[in-house]
Amino acid sequence: MHNPEARPGVKVLDRGVEFSVYSENATGMELCLFTPDGTETAHLPMSHERGNLFRLLVDGLKPGQRYGYRAFGRYDPMAGHWFDSSKLLVDPYAREIDAAYRYDPKLAQYGVETADIVPKSVVVADLPEATDHVALPDGAFIYEAGVRSLTMLNPHIPESIRGTVAALGHPALVEHLQKLGADAIELMPITAWIDERHLRELGLTNAWGYNPVTFMAPEPRLCPGGISELRGAVEALHQAGIAVILDLVFNHSGESDQFGGSLSFRGLDSATYYRLAEDDPSVFINDTGCGNTIACDHPMVRRYIIDSLRFFVTQAGVDGFRFDLAPILGRTRHGFDTHAATLDAILSDPVLKDRTMIAEPWDIGPGGYQLGHFPAPFLEWNDRARDDMRRFWRGDPNMTGLLADALSGSSHIFSVRDQHVTRSVNFIAAHDGFSLHDVTAYVHKHNGPNGESNRDGHDENFSWNNGVEGETENQVVMARRRQDIKALLATLFASRGAIMLKAGDEGGMTQYGNNNAYCQDNETTWIDWKAMDEELIAYTGELAALRRQFAVFSETAFFTEEDVSWLRPDGETMTVKDWEAAECDSLSVVLSTVERESAAPTRLAILINRSHEEVAFSLPERDAHGWHSLAGQARGAVEIALAPRSVSFYAEMLSETG
Numbered sequence: 001m002h003n004p005e006a007r008p009g010v011k012v013l014d015r016g017v018e019f020s021v022y023s024e025n026a027t028g029m030e031l032c033l034f035t036p037d038g039t040e041t042a043h044l045p046m047s048h049e050r051g052n053l054f055r056l057l058v059d060g061l062k063p064g065q066r067y068g069y070r071a072f073g074r075y076d077p078m079a080g081h082w083f084d085s086s087k088l089l090v091d092p093y094a095r096e097i098d099a100a101y102r103y104d105p106k107l108a109q110y111g112v113e114t115a116d117i118v119p120k121s122v123v124v125a126d127l128p129e130a131t132d133h134v135a136l137p138d139g140a141f142i143y144e145a146g147v148r149s150l151t152m153l154n155p156h157i158p159e160s161i162r163g164t165v166a167a168l169g170h171p172a173l174v175e176h177l178q179k180l181g182a183d184a185i186e187l188m189p190i191t192a193w194i195d196e197r198h199l200r201e202l203g204l205t206n207a208w209g210y211n212p213v214t215f216m217a218p219e220p221r222l223c224p225g226g227i228s229e230l231r232g233a234v235e236a237l238h239q240a241g242i243a244v245i246l247d248l249v250f251n252h253s254g255e256s257d258q259f260g261g262s263l264s265f266r267g268l269d270s271a272t273y274y275r276l277a278e279d280d281p282s283v284f285i286n287d288t289g290c291g292n293t294i295a296c297d298h299p300m301v302r303r304y305i306i307d308s309l310r311f312f313v314t315q316a317g318v319d320g321f322r323f324d325l326a327p328i329l330g331r332t333r334h335g336f337d338t339h340a341a342t343l344d345a346i347l348s349d350p351v352l353k354d355r356t357m358i359a360e361p362w363d364i365g366p367g368g369y370q371l372g373h374f375p376a377p378f379l380e381w382n383d384r385a386r387d388d389m390r391r392f393w394r395g396d397p398n399m400t401g402l403l404a405d406a407l408s409g410s411s412h413i414f415s416v417r418d419q420h421v422t423r424s425v426n427f428i429a430a431h432d433g434f435s436l437h438d439v440t441a442y443v444h445k446h447n448g449p450n451g452e453s454n455r456d457g458h459d460e461n462f463s464w465n466n467g468v469e470g471e472t473e474n475q476v477v478m479a480r481r482r483q484d485i486k487a488l489l490a491t492l493f494a495s496r497g498a499i500m501l502k503a504g505d506e507g508g509m510t511q512y513g514n515n516n517a518y519c520q521d522n523e524t525t526w527i528d529w530k531a532m533d534e535e536l537i538a539y540t541g542e543l544a545a546l547r548r549q550f551a552v553f554s555e556t557a558f559f560t561e562e563d564v565s566w567l568r569p570d571g572e573t574m575t576v577k578d579w580e581a582a583e584c585d586s587l588s589v590v591l592s593t594v595e596r597e598s599a600a601p602t603r604l605a606i607l608i609n610r611s612h613e614e615v616a617f618s619l620p621e622r623d624a625h626g627w628h629s630l631a632g633q634a635r636g637a638v639e640i641a642l643a644p645r646s647v648s649f650y651a652e653m654l655s656e657t658g
Helices: 147-151 165-169 171-180 226-239 265-273 299-316 326-330 341-348 383-394 400-407 475-493 534-549 576-580
Strands: 009-012 016-022 028-034 040-045 047-049 053-059 066-072 141-145 184-187 243-248 280-284 320-323 356-359 379-381 424-427 498-502 564-567 586-595 600-609 615-618 639-642 646-653
Touching: 016 265, 028 053, 040 053, 066 265, 141 147, 141 171, 147 165, 165 171, 165 226, 171 226, 171 534, 226 243, 226 299, 243 299, 243 356, 265 299, 299 341, 326 341, 383 400, 383 424, 383 475, 400 576, 400 586, 475 498, 475 534, 475 646, 586 615, 600 615, 600 639, 639 646
Parallel strands: 141 184, 141 498, 184 243, 243 320, 320 356, 356 379, 379 424, 424 498
Antiparallel strands: 009 016, 016 053, 028 040, 028 066, 047 053, 564 586, 586 600, 600 646, 615 639
């Protein structure tokens, strides 16, 4: 029986350190103590207490003590039990580990000692509780980045901290985020992970971090200073008004399938921490495609998830979380439940309730696509808007209505259950898939360097190459791609809801057609700052400033007829025939809004021309001031010649009677 008072983890007391670990099926547990050089100095039996908790208080221990566990019980994988006391196990509640995880065949071999290859958990005392918090505004601009890809080649950051969390707080990086106008940086996983076992033979390493073993301890290769290093970076970003979101993986662990190793959960109690097939407990349910699925509906696992989130809020001041393959958080034995206990616990927890929560609303399990079905106020990655914006600019037919819906916050998705606001996170590109540049430069994926004969990654990317596949010195092709990138950026920044930009896309970064670069911890994923397009960076900053200038972009309520008009290039209202036309390449969107600084009522026009020809646009005037370009053209323009493959913004400031 689960005891709600059971408190796993480590407590630093005046007299020593108390260790607690949870297991429903272990018959015994030992605490193993180590010196910093890895020498085992003691293995101490722990008392088995109520609530399936094993506990031991050791006098005289201090923060910095290395430790691990050995669990005793039945080794019977056919029944879902993998107990093996030769395996040193990392504490799931470890806040720090002393080395990175690394795969070794010994991890999967019964009866083979692993203390020499498994990282040691480290006792860490609590920091003073973080009180600073930067709340994300509605319609926030989120910048998604991996720590190493963002900082490894930045010439303005000292080499000593490149590739680490400490680099995130460096003034050069903070200034870049401010220049872009980002409201938040979303960090790809920084918790300790293990490289997939097949990568070692290929000479590759995991570059993304979506293969964690423990869910609190920072990855030593990224964050050698532990939680204090993360807190310092968060504080530096907060001083610049930039929020920090952590991308966390609670859906699976790097122990993988039945051929994987025992590092933590599996050895402590596989049948509790993982979902096993009811008719054959030797089989790990694989709703993730990564070999196993965490049992997020188990009460102790739920507590572990909540405690992990609280840890990053209270100890580092983190402002929000993005959940990888988030339907698993809401999946029970009966399928996905919008009101699953774990989702409710996240939203109702008093420590977490003011933090931003973002779901990646799909996995590969049954009923795994749940876009629009997460409970408010969860934000959700919107892959349909991504695909529809790409397909419109690729030139696919019958895309006008779908583009309009994406620009409007995808009301057909987020209005379910009588909701009246969008919770969409719109994006054109993310870490998973083509970069923004590659959307315009590659029709086909080029994943050969990943060592899987180009079988990995998505085959359909809704991309185009402007006449040449891949990188080229052809100036005409390069100019066309650049124009398309600007059009895609403008479309993204003109959309209603939160928006997300992949780091490097503001400067035209390429990944050479690799749309699954998870194992490319090298120049494929590292931003080459010297090659970044400064004009594109400036343009991105202008778009972000425009979003801040007009209130319409921070509002999330769905448009009414009074809020928006959809016009043909001649200025007339779009008809049903216009909407249904297969090749509708040009339209304008006129929005009623307020200019923030002056509080003046304003009409904002977004002109869109995906054709390869210049198109003449007319805008209906309502005020003597007339329309003026937000790029600085003269006032009074009603007839506008819009360049091919472009998006332009115009405003008409209205008088009180306008």
